[in-house]
Amino acid sequence: NWSGTHTIVTDKFYQPETVEELQAIVEHCHATKQKVRPVGTCLSPNGIAMNTDAMVSMSSLNDIIRVDPEGQTITVQAGIKVSKVLQELQKYGLTLQNFSSIQDQQMGGWTQVAAHGTGAGLPTVEEMITRMKMMTATQGEVELSET
Numbered sequence: 266n267w268s269g270t271h272t273i274v275t276d277k278f279y280q281p282e283t284v285e286e287l288q289a290i291v292e293h294c295h296a297t298k299q300k301v302r303p304v305g306t307c308l309s310p311n312g313i314a315m316n317t318d319a320m321v322s323m324s325s326l327n328d329i330i331r332v333d334p335e336g337q338t339i340t341v342q343a344g345i346k347v348s349k350v351l352q353e354l355q356k357y358g359l360t361l362q363n364f365s366s367i368q369d370q371q372m373g374g375w376t377q378v379a380a381h382g383t384g385a386g387l388p389t390v391e392e393m394i395t396r397m398k399m400m401t402a403t404q405g406e407v408e409l410s411e412t
Contacts, residue, residue, distance in 0.1 A: 343373025
């Protein structure tokens with residue numbers, strides 16, 4: 266990992282380039298009872314993403330899908346780095362309400378660990394999410410939203 270406190274050798278390491286490939290990997294791991302963990306840039310000091318069975322990297326799923334300047338929203342894939350999101354938002358005079366000093370995290374992981382910047386009145390990162398898609402083994406892609 267980033268801090269050098271954990272190392273691992275995994276049996277399988279997947280790096281899908283499409284959502285369809287990700288779905289096939291998740292379904293395969295489920296069917297073969299293989300535990301799989303998503304892994305990003307390994308910045309977490311606790312090694313939570315590390316798994317000896319299988320790991321799936323989202324780094325190739327790193328596209329900006331849409332920027333809505335009027336609605337002040339951005340839609341991205343889970344593997345995109347925070348730094349790339351900030352660069353894209355800057356083109357529209359926008360930024361994230363809160364972000365940490367290390368911007369190498371991938372959005373998928375960054376939004377799941379209560380990441381935060383500084384400021385007692387600022388929300389943690391996941392509070393900025395208005396909708397998200399998750400890949401499940403039995404129902405495929407599922408969208409979660411405020412409505």
